[in-house]
Amino acid sequence: MKKIFLGLLLALSGAATHGQKSSAPTTPPQHPAWSLQGNIYEVNVRQYTPEGTLNAFAKHLDRLKAMGVQTLWFMPLNPISKTDRKGSLGSYYAVADYTAVNPEFGTLADWQRLVKEIHKRGMKVLIDWVPNHTGADHRWLTQHPEFFVKDKEGKPAVAFDWADVRQLDFRNQAMQDSMIAAMRYWVTKTDIDGFRCDVAWNVPATFWQKCIPQLKQVKNVYMLAEGDSAYLPRSGFDSVYPWHMFKKMVQVAKGQRPATSLDSVYQEQLRLYPKGTQQLYFTSNHDENSWNQSDFGTFPGPVHAPFAVFSQTMADALPLVYSGQEEPVLRALKFFDRDPMSFQKLQRATFYKTLHALRQRTPALASDAAFRKLSVGDDRAVYAYVREKAGRRVLVILNLSAQPQTITVKDKTLLGKPYNVFMGTAEPLTSKPWQVEPWGYVVYEYGK
Structure with a gap:
């Protein structure tokens, strides 16, 4: 979801605390070997095809494989709450059931078949996970009301200003265990390779230190945190969002800051994160596209290319391409309603293929390669x-x-x-x- 408050704790009684002062390890876990020279492609299933289904998306696998895509990150697959729903279809991030597939996309069998097809092509699969909050009619609200933070009236609290979701209470150990069990379900039942964790920056370190080792006992999953706080890699995440670098890239693209300003951010990252922490470099993602017009507004026309090269070749980088950037789709996709893309020109496909191929064939672009x-x-x-x-x-x-x-x-x-x-x-x-x-x-x- 949109990253509104970096490092800001929820101003409600019982809100999560980050636990930055914990005795967590100062080095990240051993990354899955495939991630060192990898890349990620974010899949917006709803808008990817006219049908908006998993089966329809499957027809694009060979094209994406040919473009050099290694890992597919799927935005949340879960059913969406109807209470306080935004738009006609609601937000992906207002989860109604952690262990079910959104019928808008298909069935669990469709998903299991798709994962097998992805693996058959030598590619990896991440799913988007929403641990900070649930949708406004998630079954836990009635079955386990104690799982939620309460507002002044004793009702489940709205998370931040997102009216369609309710804030989970991480002081409740049973809720933590239930969350971990749901994550394990997707690993064991569907053989995914990891998670992109939404609003990871507002979930306490103690939870991640408990959750991630348990998941890795099942499979050496890859853990990507939406957040740039140092406690996240210290708590076991493989990678984080380099928000400060992205914002500086936008300023440089607008001529507001010189190229040298990128150096100060890089040095800040070296001080902030344990050595070896991977960072998700990008010129667009679902939030930046829908709310801030990336990349067509932030890196317009020819401005985009050098920053895309930067995101694919920079030190510690794990590069991301968002759905439609290869076309390119030069509009903000609707977030709560259907707004299908089309893939006809693929004007940037060769550009991305060249970068992906380079990254895959030379260890000089591994995330842990030296930078000078x-x-x-x-x-x-x-x-x-x-x-x-x-x-x-x-x-x-x-x-x-x-x-x-x-x-x-x-x-x-x-x-x-x-x-x-x-x-x-x-x-x-x-x-x-x-x-x-x-x-x-x-x-x-x-x-x-």
């Missing part, structure tokens, strides 16, 4: 860096400005005849100055 910043021109406009691991290197040069920029590569170890990833050929790289166009990008691979 370079100065190859006007640092206020040009952002350049080298990624390196296991004797392999990738050089990235991004013009994050609306003006052409002069580039001079002085590092002798980078000169020679590297492979130009987007040109598809090896080409001479000397110390002589050359120019890159406005919002241009160049990616060289060494040791191919």
Whole structure:
């Protein structure tokens, strides 16, 4: 759901506390090996096809596999509450039943069959999980009213200003156990590979420290937190949202901040997170698309490409592509009603395929590969860096400005005849100055 208050505790009696002062480990868990050079594609089932079903989406699997997609993250699959429903179909994140499939999308058998087809293609599956709150008519409200925070009138409290959901009370151990049991259900019953946890930043560390080890006893699941608080990776999450970096990217794209401002955020991330924490870099997702017009409003036209390259090649990055970005779909998709996309032009598909293929074939772009910043021109406009691991290197040069920029590569170890990833050929790289166009990008691979 939309991230409204970073690190802000719910101002209600009995609200969750983060537990940042806990004795949690200072290093993240051992990531599933497949995630180190992986990528994620977020699936908005409701809007993906005219039918808006799991079976209809399945027809796109081969296309997405060909585009180099490795992991599919599905927005919540659960039934949606009808009480206080927004729009005609409601929010995905107003869950009515944690252990059922939304009939709008199909059946549990449809989902199980889809997971098998995804795995058959060598791809992974994450589902969106909503632990902070339930929908306004979830069965727990009548069966277990003690599972919920109460407002001043003694009624189940609304979570933040989201009128269609009710805040769960994490002081209740039975509720915690029931939540973990529901998550285990999806792993054991449908063989998913992990969870993207909604509003993870408002769920206490003690819960995650209890939940994640239990899940990993069943399967080495991948855990992605919607949140950027340091306690999340310390509590067992594999990856977090780099919100500060994303917001800085938007400012740079608008010309409000220089490219050098990205460095300060990167250094802040190094101080904030345990070494090895992965971060979900993106130019759009379901919230940013629907509420903030990403990427067509935040990174319009040619501005998008260098930031997409940045999200796919940056240190500690786990890159995300949102449904329709490959088309590209240049509108805000409706959130509570049907608003199907169409996939006809696929104008960015080759662009993303090139980046995914590079990431998959070279350890230099693994999330734990070394990062070295370079100065190859006007640092206020040009952002350049080298990624390196296991004797392999990738050089990235991004013009994050609306003006052409002069580039001079002085590092002798980078000169020679590297492979130009987007040109598809090896080409001479000397110390002589050359120019890159406005919002241009160049990616060289060494040791191919």
